[in-house]
Amino acid sequence: MKKTFKAGLILLIALINGNYLLGQGNTEQYWKPVADNPYLQERREVIPTDKPIDQVAILDEVVYTVKEGKLFFLQGQGLVPVKGAPEKITKIEVLKGGLWVSSNSGLYLFDDKKWAKISAEKFVDFCMHLNQVHVATTESIFKYEDGKLTNIMPEGGYLSSDVTMFMEDGTQLLADPVTLGPITAIESYSQTLHILQPGKLVQLAGKVVNEHLIDWGNLPSNNTNDLLSIGSKLYISTDRGLGLLRGTSLTQIKGTDGLPVENTAQMVKGFDSDMWIGTPRGLIRMTADEFHYFGSGLWLPDNKVNRIASTKNKVVAATEGGLGIIHYEPYTLQKKAAHYEQWMEAYGHKRMGFTHLLSKRNGEWFRDISDNDGAHTATYLAAMSYKYAVTGDEADREEALDAFQAMLFLERVTPIDGLISRAVFSRKGDPGTMDNRGSGGLPAKWYATADSLWYWKGDASSDEVIAHYYSVAIFHDLVAKGKEKELAKEHMTRMTSYIMDNGWKLIDADGETTRWGRWNPEYLLRPYGYEDRGINGLEVLAFTYATYALTGEEKYKKGYDQLVKWGYPENTIKQKKTFPPSQIAPWDDNLALESYMILLPYEKDPDLRSTYLRSLERTFEIKRMEKIPWFNFTYAALTGNDADLGAATQHLREWPLDCTNYSYNNSHRDDLFVEKGYISYEGGVKAISPREVAALRESRRAIVLDGGRNGNRIMEPTGYLRDYWKGRYYGFIKAPTVSDKNLLTVEKFSGTNLGAKPYDGTERPDYLK
Known part of the structure; x- marks a missing residue:
């Protein structure tokens, strides 16, 4: 048998x-x-804080955060105050090798060694456009060049895209000046500045403020939040999904398309042709064909994501409960x-x-x-x-x-x-x-x-x-x-x-x-x-x-x-x-x-x-x-x-x-x-x-x-x-x-007794003797 x-x-x-x-x-x-x-494998690091983290940015692999309006940098598992930083900070972002800091007292630039005050105005957003830093107040956009800001408004003001304003010779008669505001975000797309106003996307095409750039489609919602340009696409975050502009066509990305949370806020570029999206209900990574959701507990100290920063192998989320850091390693x-x-x-x-x-x-x-x-x-x-x-x-x-x-x-x-x-x-x-x-x-x-x-x-x-x-x-x-x-x-x-x-x-x-x-x-x-x-x-x-x-x-x-x-x-x-x-x-x-x-x-x-x-x-x-x-x-x-x-x-x-x-x-x-x-x-x-x-x-x-x-x-x-x-x-x-x-292999874990103590009881019988 x-x-x-x-x-x-x-x-x-x-x-x-x-x-x-x-x-x-x-x-x-x-x-x-x-x-x-x-493939790239995620590894978690969660750093709880006693107060919400409102802003985060990464300069030369150093993580900077804003807590209660004050600037800190991450050292180990703790936050250390940055000397000489302004207070009542509202926004930070890294552009062209410097940390741009907007506060109630003005705009500052930090290069990891010294501070420079750029302006006494308060700014709401920054972006790179034609390889130069551009910053925006609620009403105007400025170009940073040779250590100073210059308002990009042309002499004579902006023109309207409304065809009823044009005369036969191409000039315009304007009863009221054309303005850019109220500006909530700016972004460079197809070498053209795009401006987000509450519930509206406009384009600055030379002198013309183009309010009619969309031929097909609508925004998912009038409650708009942020802009992000990646290649041929311009994304607009709203409380009911993402808007996606390609050329002059605007489509929508919703939960039915796989978006885990439609109430989207800040967006940042990732490190592998991906995009990161902050929401009040967690963090989202959007790749070419799928979405990855990162919620509180395993990945974040709190679900409400206030800001995001990304570098070549990690993403840092500032939340109401501290920092969530997701490291990526080849596995x-x-x-x-x-x-x-x-x-x-x-x-x-x-x-x-x-x-x-x-x-x-x-x-x-x-x-x-x-x-x-x-x-x-x-x-x-x-x-x-x-x-x-x-x-x-x-x-x-x-x-x-x-x-x-x-x-x-x-x-x-x-x-x-x-x-x-x-x-x-x-x-x-x-x-x-x-x-x-x-x-x-x-x-x-x-x-x-x-x-x-x-x-x-x-x-x-x-x-x-x-x-x-x-x-x-x-x-x-x-x-x-x-x-x-x-x-x-x-x-x-x-x-x-x-x-x-x-x-x-x-x-x-x-x-x-x-x-x-x-x-x-x-x-x-x-x-x-x-x-x-x-x-x-x-x-x-x-x-x-x-x-x-x-x-x-x-x-x-x-x-x-x-x-x-x-x-x-x-x-x-x-x-x-x-x-x-x-x-x-x-x-x-x-x-x-x-x-x-x-x-x-x-x-x-x-x-x-x-x-x-x-x-x-x-x-x-x-x-x-x-x-x-x-x-x-x-x-x-x-x-x-x-x-x-x-x-x-x-x-x-x-x-x-x-x-x-x-x-x-x-x-x-x-x-x-x-x-x-x-x-x-x-x-x-x-x-x-x-x-x-x-x-x-x-x-x-x-x-x-x-x-x-x-x-x-x-x-x-x-x-x-x-x-x-x-x-x-x-x-x-x-x-x-x-x-x-x-x-193929991993190093032996450092430390001893990371979990339960070693067994020290009676030995089990050996049935092979």
Whole structure:
């Protein structure tokens, strides 16, 4: 019967080449691999202040700010007053190598060493025009030349663009002089000065104040704010979207076009042909074909952005709560994976081979000994198994072995063969915290071991069970050698035998069926458990057949056949719930994908494969709009079909480097719509980028708009590691072709005990000795 295992192994090897259906009459591959090219990765820096920051500018890489009308420069994490600066400052901007400062006492120029007072007037805006600095009061525009300002108004005054003012000889008779004001902003576009007045855009064409420059289109609103020229485009910000002037045609950019917030204010040029937009509800980066939203919490100390400044590799936002600085660094996805592995070490997410999130209590970080330690550790075990299969690095194998032994421990720590625990807590020296909640909000069940060394958490659920099978099967096929393979098979047989011998139920140490450990027909095929018939049926089919495939023991094949006779396969087709949205459990999607991954590669019967594939097709179509790599990569691996791999890979690029779970809010946005080409089946109105939420684990959803823990939780980044290395293993993501080590690896994190203290409790048993 060992031929069955070998066939499964060959099949997994074939998956690498995209031929997952080896021997099934279909070896076509409809997906194309995605290159891991260098990209610009955001890194956060937030500097809170006691008072709002009203202005910001960057001169020679020094950040200058205005707080309560006074000028400061940023030094480290603090603001230092600038000597000799005027007070009651209203605006600052860097032009032609100098810092222009407008205050109630006049206009000043600072070159980082000395101050020069240029004028006693108060100015509202500055711009570069024909390579010279131009400044504007509310009524006039001046050119700065040879150290002084000159009013650009021609002798005799300005002319009007109103054709009724022209005489036959081209002269004009004006009852009232033509004025430029009230000026709110100025900008040079197509070598012509453009002037923003309240609700109106005008053009200074030589002597003529052209009020009729727009042939087609209208401004989104009369409440106008700012002007910005980039190449062939002139942007006008308003409270109801952006106006875009190209030539003499004015179009609008609204929430329906992807603009996250329509109430736009200041705009500045970026560093990569992009534009930055400040709003009262966050910061926006606009690239050639997409918008990036940066809200308070992760990126900003406050959502109200007052001013923005940009330089070659960073953007600084002045907000009501301080400074938000977004640094950009060249990265590859492989480098990001290395960053997250360093993060897990530096922040102490690992303990005895388990992985944990961290929670802050009384200012100190602790590992949560949670309700699903097995499921969370299984994600890391799968990640390291995929990684070792790609790299062959012994250090990666050791990581996988450590996590595998932790999974074994969850079963060996209980007094009953085959019964797994949710978590294990050392009764001596464990700095973690025991979770006092159990399944469905019930009180936790903690049991002491006979040797008094450990507490183990009972009432294990189907979540935990399928996670064991998925991760241990992957470990068995990709990492295990010798005794390790036998331990992996033994682990699965002990669990499967215990469940089968108890009538397809998981019986806890108290003799009662666990709350969610039910796969028996009396539960799944009756009204009480009917809602679980699809997902639980898929799980039990998967782990029973996987156990048979890896061991060849007929006991498990007979058990599987009995499940088939009960009609379990048919129930899997609609296992994915879609209604009502409020009762959809995101973790069920994770369980389903783990089940598919250990059922479809082993099952050969064409009729049953057809049923399971229909189930997978339906599930993926529902989840497709979220672009989460775990769903896309699994679907592509098991079908060979196209699975939006480009979108899934982009999802990985958009993960934030900081895994702290800050609060986030997106429900206020104006771009909440389902993208073209996708359909929402679960009530989601938009697939939210990882950049715009928080680092989430394996059960993540991309359609949750608001959430977070206000910086009081740090998530382990195992979801990224699993998805990235799975993508590499199956060839969906190509290996980077760059040779620069700085684009492949990261330096070791500086500092110690950045998160939880090191584990100093009882050592976990070593099952490989």
